[in-house]
Amino acid sequence: MITLTPKRIFDVPIQAACISVDVFTGKSVEEIKNLLITEGKETITLGDAFNVIEDSTIEMPTVVLTGDFSKVKRVGQGMKTGEIIINGDAGMHTGEKLAGGKIVINGNSGGWTGCEMKKGLIEIHGNSGDYTASTYRGTSTGMKGGLIIIDGDVGTNVGCYLQGGTIKIKGSAGRYLGYHMSDGTIYVEKDCASRAGAFMIGGKIIVNGVMELMMPTFTIDGIKPKVKIDANQNAQGPFYVFLGDLAEHGTGKIFVLKATNSALATYEKFL
């Protein structure tokens, strides 16, 4: 087990895609300290910015980051195996393009966490920023698989261009949830801000709290007593089922809990 702690408070962002179990495996502490990262425009070594301590009693392929990592970007980028535990806040792009393994964040996480991820698990025991589980700007290939669990709230554009996998949000979601999604599942336990599912052509969004606005390009399709989130979990309804985004000839589904959304009762007359 390798533990990293920041040596100082960082003023400018650090790009540290090398903080990853895949990269650390098979390297001595000295070699790890010599890995190159950038702080702003300067290239420095990992050892310049962090204390690197090895605990050889634990053989687990685990990297523990303790302290404030909110300025450290791209931790665990493209990681295939192993586990990263961040005891503190995580920066932007954490777990970007994750292809396996597990990242646990015991704090808040920045924007683009888990963006374009393919496989694996990210647990965020705090809030997560904008564009969580989404795509690089302008790209139309988003998260393809895996699971992201967020205990707190999320920002805007979460799960945009989602192509697979599951996102479970235990708090509330910001605007443009599941923007342009084509497959996969997003579950919001609390409220959801407006324009959820804009441009969606497939997949499903489940909202257990108040839906701020149902896009006018969605049509009601029925009422369902319960919905499957993934193999282990169902959401108890009844739910209004909306179909859309019809402006894109989409067949995505938005499930909105009937009990918390009395404003949507007007749709029932179309059934």
Add this chain to the structure above:
Amino acid sequence: MTEILIKNGFVFDPTNKIDGQKMDIAIKDGRIVKKVNECNAQIIDASGLTVMAGGVDLHSHIAGSEVNLGRMLRPDDHVKDAVRKTALTRSGTGYSIPSTYVTGYRYSKMGYTSVMNPSMAAMKAKHAHEELNDIPLIDKASFTLLGDWWFALENIAKDDLDECARHIAWMIRATRSYAIKIVNPGGLESWGFGRNVHSLDDQVPNFGLTPRDIIKGLAKVNTMLNMPHTIHLHTNNLGIPGNYKTTIETMQALESFYKGDKPVGHITHIQFSSFAGDNWAHFKSGAAEIANYLNAHNHMTIDIGQVTFADTTTMTADGPFEFSLYELGGHNKWVNSDVETEASGGIIPFEFKRKNAVNAIQWSIGLELSLMVKDPWKVFMTTDHPNGGPFYHYPRVFAWLYSRKAREATLKNCNKKAQKKSLLPTLDREYTLYELAIITRAGTAKALGLKDKGHLGIGAEADVAIYDINPETTDIAQNYKPVRRAFGNAIYTIKDGEIVVKDKEIVAVRPGRTIWLDVQTKEPCRIDDELKSKFKKYWTIEFDNYPVTDHYIKVPEKIGIKASV
């Protein structure tokens, strides 16, 4: 200025009928000369290497408003191709739409020294020139979109071609351009009203004109102005199955202008205009019909607009075509616009896939045309960068042309339906290095009327490319891969007598020139109050701010032309 002597290379210079002979090329003061003093000259030992003139690309969208909009539309394109700076070169990005500096570097590394920017809306000319200024190492020229320009249409409708010619001459000067570009004549004007034209004889709204009138009118004007290049034509119905008939009709419409000396029209990226079949399901190649026509007639030249199977960005002034492409392509991001009284524009990211039947047939059409048109002086190599694929994929296209084996290797991975429909298995022709030099430099320079480019004769500009290809010891058709690599990475590129690429790396950066025509008409263009009041009424730009002024161009090369009107 330094003197350079390139010794013992295999020289391919079709303009001067030199086919791989071992000879020396001497350079002094930026020109090819008969001989230099060996003691003073820098000697380049080119033994075992191929020496050609610097490449001349006659159709590549490298600058202008549509290119820049494409860059803004596609951050996803940049992220996969970031270029670091070096001590000499600047950083940049770009996969399908490289940034300005990277464009210059990559062209230079391929041994290209002159590139034509074929689509410039007059209103956006200042922007285009500012971008061209930033493209180093290559000479550039732009073609102004004039096929739907109101004053041209009005004068053609009035049958006053003299006045039309004077207006065009004024426009060529005002936009600092080199040729007349016609895109989907009549279609762009119709697009302002949400419509398009579907044949040469459809009416253009409000003008009482047909596309045929516009093409014939401007072809006439082109000869009246003694332009070095012909009209540069993007046909009607581009990208629609069955459009090869329109293309042949267009060529037939120009037959009567041919005087027996030089071509009167150039159809660009003809691959996109050579589709047969009634609809996308019955889509097939119309290459044979087009090639037969071209083999029987001498008044046209074409470039192929080859598809290279890349995730690229399509961009054209043909707004209605881009809109139909958007409707085909599903849920993609897009830009579409009407450029006031002059043109329109559209941009859509598009991935050409081997496994897609239509895309694979399109790939096949480009190659079929290049192989079936017998005279290489009529058919030129382009990818219509970035529409068919980025320009630095040219070596792949060369390989498909000079090696049957390379074609077969790609065809094998293509869609099965497309494989059955492709005519490629029946075509045995393989391009020689001599023919490759024609379709990439000698022929294009000749078609453009650039007398000092594209060859290595005495007095020519000292633009030279040296490739690591030994035609004596290698069978290029069999060993296509190393030759392809060699074409992508020139050992030396010499621009105006200065070595800019050495051992496949950029060693010097210099600005390239912007070539433009100063067409002198006998009488000046009638710029009266009526014209100015029209500008007030219909343009968002004041007449006085409209022309490109000299300070917009860093290194201009003005070519004076005497018109016959």
